[in-house]
């Protein structure tokens with residue numbers, strides 16, 4: 299049986315959930331793909347663990363000091379790197395250093411943090427192309443909500459004219475809790491933090507940056523654009539009060555923080571801001587930490603997806619959906635090689 303070695307860099311809530319879910323699915327990988335998928339290494343900011351024979355769940359609570367940073371990537375001997383560290387779109391780090399090393403070595407990469415992809419997306423794409431490695435980012439691009447998969451597969455061949463997305467669970471949760479439970483901003487934010495889906499610095503959620511990052515990933519990785527954060531106008535929800543929500547409610551409107559992208563005259567324009575929707579609009583019904591995307595295309599009209607998952611397991615599942623796509627692509631590759639050689 300073929301072996302596929304997987305390493306995980308970034309071992310907080312999502313990294314750990316990904317490790318646990320991967321270990322629980324090993325039998326599935328054997329049966330469906332005929333592949334022994336081994337978790338061979340994990341690391342956090344200052345410590346890690348590696349074993350080429352495969353780590354077990356009960357070993358993962360005791361990382362050893364020192365095994366971290368880009369050297370971890372080569373030391374792991376992995377075929378696939380899953381990167382789940384902090385997201386910093388201003389520097390791309392710490393994920394960027396891991397991904398540059400892994401892609402240069404031809405390791406397939408599954409990226410869950412957004413920072414490196416936003417900061418250096420083009421470089422990463424080019425590096426992957428040059429080394430023949432696969433670069434997957436479902437976890438970063440709104441995780442449990444299908445986004446890039448819709449663009450890459452479901453709408454293949456169509457011209458996307460516009461995208462509108464409730465792409466950030468934290469802000470949707472906050473606005474919903476303020477509207478329906480009369481909760482104040484800070485109390486609602488504490489609940490999102492306790493749920494494990496707010497960013498480590500929640501201003502990245504509330505000021506709209508997380509939505510902007512995801513929108514950029516859709517534009518650049520889904521539609522082939524080359525936008526940077528400077529190309530976007532970004533507004534958050536920090537100025538929203540319970541009183542303002544009440545005023546919208548009196549007019550039958552529901553506020554949402556929305557990333558919007560339009561294609562006009564060959565150019566793609568994107569922005570993030572508050573939009574209000576009448577109750578008849580499906581976006582008005584996207585409650586709690588649900589997310590949603592509406593894509594308008596030339597030939598298939600409007601496509602709408604609404605997704606929710608219990609974090610952080612849902613993000614882990616999105617990353618492992620990418621792993622399944624890598625397993626399928628590897629199987630197809632070896633099939634075509636054996637077809638050619640027979």
Ligand SMILES: NC(=O)C1=CN([C@@H]2O[C@H](COP(=O)(O)OP(=O)(O)OC[C@H]3O[C@@H](n4cnc5c(N)ncnc54)[C@H](O)[C@@H]3O)[C@@H](O)[C@H]2O)C=CC1
Pocket residue numbers: 307308309310311312313341342343344366367382383384385392410411412437438440441494495496497498609610613
């Ligand atoms: N929590 C969620 O629902 C979702 C999170 N994400 C993204 O996933 C990533 C991880 O999120 P969480 O696990 O919730 O955050 P977390 O803060 O629990 O975990 C991040 C981990 O990375 C580690 N780390 C810091 N510097 C490192 C370095 N140089 N090398 C290796 N590890 C390092 C930290 O020690 C921490 O354990 C973030 O980038 C986040 O934006 C994406 C989708 C959903």
Ligand SMILES: N[C@@H](CC=O)C(=O)O
Pocket residue numbers: 438440465466467468469495496497503508
């Ligand atoms: N903080 C994000 C989670 C990761 O992308 C959110 O609230 O959606």
